[in-house]
Amino acid sequence: MQQIFNFIFKNSYRILFLLLIGISLSLTIQSHSFHRSKVISSANYLSGGVYEKVNTVNEYLNLKTENDALALENAKLRSMIFNTKDTATAKILDSIKGVKLQDLIVSKVIHNSYNVYENYLTLNSGELDGVKTDMGVINSLGIVGIIENTSPKYSTVISVLNKRTQINAKIKKSDHFGSLNWDGKSTGYVQLTDLPRLALIKIGDTIVTGGQSVIFPENINIGTIAKIYRDEQTNFFTLNVKLFNDMTNLGHVYIIKSKDRDEIINLEKKVKDE
Amino acid sequence: MNSALLVNIFRFVLLLAIQIIIFNNMNFLGYISPFPYILFIILYPVNGNKSGLIASSFLLGIILDLFSNSGGTHATACLVLAYLRPLLFKFAFGLSYEYQTIKLNDVITPQRFSFIFLSVIIHHFTLFLLEAFQLSYILDTLVTTLLSTTFTVILCIIIIYLIKPNRR
Known part of the structure; x- marks a missing residue:
C-alpha cells in the first residue's frame, strides 16, 4: 500500500499529464467528427x-x-x-434574393x-x-x-x-448540381465536386445554391467558375469556384x-x- | 516565491490576451500564423512545480481553443511541450541543468536559442498535425510548421528582449 502511494506521489505529474492529454485528445477527435456539436466553442x-x-x-x-x-x-x-x-x-422591398424579409x-x-x-x-x-x-x-x-x-x-x-462543409450547389443556367467543398488552400476559392460531365459549362458561369438543400433557399449566389478540372476516370467535373464574398472581410x-x-x-x- | 507566482500569472494573462487579440488575426501569405503565447511554457521557472506547469499549460491551451474554435488542439500541443520540457533542457543545457541557474529571459546564447527553437517546433508540429488531422495533408503540415516556427521564434526573441529586466 505504502509503495502504491509512493508511486503515485512520485509520478503525480505524469499521471496528471496522461489524464489531461486524454481529455484534450478526445476533445480534438470529437471536434473533427462530422455533425457533432462542439464542447469547446466560442459561443459562450x-x-x-x-x-x-x-x-x-x-x-x-x-x-x-x-x-x-x-x-x-x-x-x-x-x-x-x-x-x-x-x-x-x-415598391416596398419584401425580399432579398428570393427570401422573404420576415x-x-x-x-x-x-x-x-x-x-x-x-x-x-x-x-x-x-x-x-x-x-x-x-x-x-x-x-x-x-x-x-x-x-x-x-x-x-x-x-x-x-x-x-x-x-467539413458540404453545401448543395448548382449551375445557375442549367440546374446540374454538385456539392461544394473547400480544399483548405485559398480563402477566395471553393471547389464544386460531383458535377456530371453532361453539364455544359464554361469559365465565368455563375454557381448558386441548389434546391436540394434544406438549409439554403434556391438561387442564392455563391461565385463564378474560375477553373475546370476534367477527371478522365470518372464522369464528373471538379470546378474551382471564385467566391463573390470576400470571406476575410465580413x-x-x-x-x-x-x-x-x-x-x-x-x-x-x-x-x-x- | 510569491512574486514568481505573480509574475507567472501576469505573464499567462498578458500572453493569452496578446495572442487572442493580435496574433490570432495574423495570416501572412496564407501559411504563417505565429503563436508566441507558448513563451509562458518556455519561460516557466526551471525548478518550478512540474504538476503546476502541466496544469497551467492545459489551462492555457484550452482557453485558446475556446477562442479559436479548435477543439482541443492547442491544449494537446501545449501539454506535449510542457511534458517534454525537462528533456529539452537536458538536450540544450547539459545533464546537470537542475543545479545551474538558468535564466531564459536574458541575452540569447546558442543554448538558449536551441532550447527555444526546439520547443517551438515541437509545439507547432503537434498543433498543425492535429489541426489538419489527415495524413494526406502531411506535406502542407510540414511547410506550415517550418514557416510558422521561424516566425514564432523571431517573435519570441523580440518579446524576450523587450521584457528583459535591466541590469543594474
Whole structure:
C-alpha cells in the first residue's frame, strides 16, 4: 500500500499529464467528427463577450469600408425603386434574393477565422433572437456558412471555408448540381465536386445554391467558375469556384429561418421508416 | 516565491490576451500564423512545480481553443511541450541543468536559442498535425510548421528582449 502511494506521489505529474492529454485528445477527435456539436466553442459568455469588445474597436477602424459598402447597397436599392414601372408608388422591398424579409435575422460577425482548415465565425445573436442549429447564413453578396452551435446570446457558424462543409450547389443556367467543398488552400476559392460531365459549362458561369438543400433557399449566389478540372476516370467535373464574398472581410450577415425545414425532414424520415 | 507566482500569472494573462487579440488575426501569405503565447511554457521557472506547469499549460491551451474554435488542439500541443520540457533542457543545457541557474529571459546564447527553437517546433508540429488531422495533408503540415516556427521564434526573441529586466 505504502509503495502504491509512493508511486503515485512520485509520478503525480505524469499521471496528471496522461489524464489531461486524454481529455484534450478526445476533445480534438470529437471536434473533427462530422455533425457533432462542439464542447469547446466560442459561443459562450467569456469568449463571446471578449470578441464583442474587440469587435467594437475594429468596427470603428473599418467605418470607411463599411460606409462604402452601404453606399453601394443604397445605390442599388435606389435604382430598383426608380426603375419600377409605376413610379408614383414606390415598391416596398419584401425580399432579398428570393427570401422573404420576415424570415431573416440580421446579425453581426464578431469574430472571423480563415487561416486554418476548419474555420468558424462567431455571431452576436443567439437563441434569444431565434437562431437555431443548421440555419443558413448569407450576406448581400452570397453565402457565408451554416449555424453550428448556439448559446443564449451568441452563435458559431461553420464557414464555407471549412473542410467539413458540404453545401448543395448548382449551375445557375442549367440546374446540374454538385456539392461544394473547400480544399483548405485559398480563402477566395471553393471547389464544386460531383458535377456530371453532361453539364455544359464554361469559365465565368455563375454557381448558386441548389434546391436540394434544406438549409439554403434556391438561387442564392455563391461565385463564378474560375477553373475546370476534367477527371478522365470518372464522369464528373471538379470546378474551382471564385467566391463573390470576400470571406476575410465580413460585417453584417443575415440568418435564414427556414419554416419548411422541419416539415421536409419529417417527410423524408417517414419515407425512410417505411 | 510569491512574486514568481505573480509574475507567472501576469505573464499567462498578458500572453493569452496578446495572442487572442493580435496574433490570432495574423495570416501572412496564407501559411504563417505565429503563436508566441507558448513563451509562458518556455519561460516557466526551471525548478518550478512540474504538476503546476502541466496544469497551467492545459489551462492555457484550452482557453485558446475556446477562442479559436479548435477543439482541443492547442491544449494537446501545449501539454506535449510542457511534458517534454525537462528533456529539452537536458538536450540544450547539459545533464546537470537542475543545479545551474538558468535564466531564459536574458541575452540569447546558442543554448538558449536551441532550447527555444526546439520547443517551438515541437509545439507547432503537434498543433498543425492535429489541426489538419489527415495524413494526406502531411506535406502542407510540414511547410506550415517550418514557416510558422521561424516566425514564432523571431517573435519570441523580440518579446524576450523587450521584457528583459535591466541590469543594474
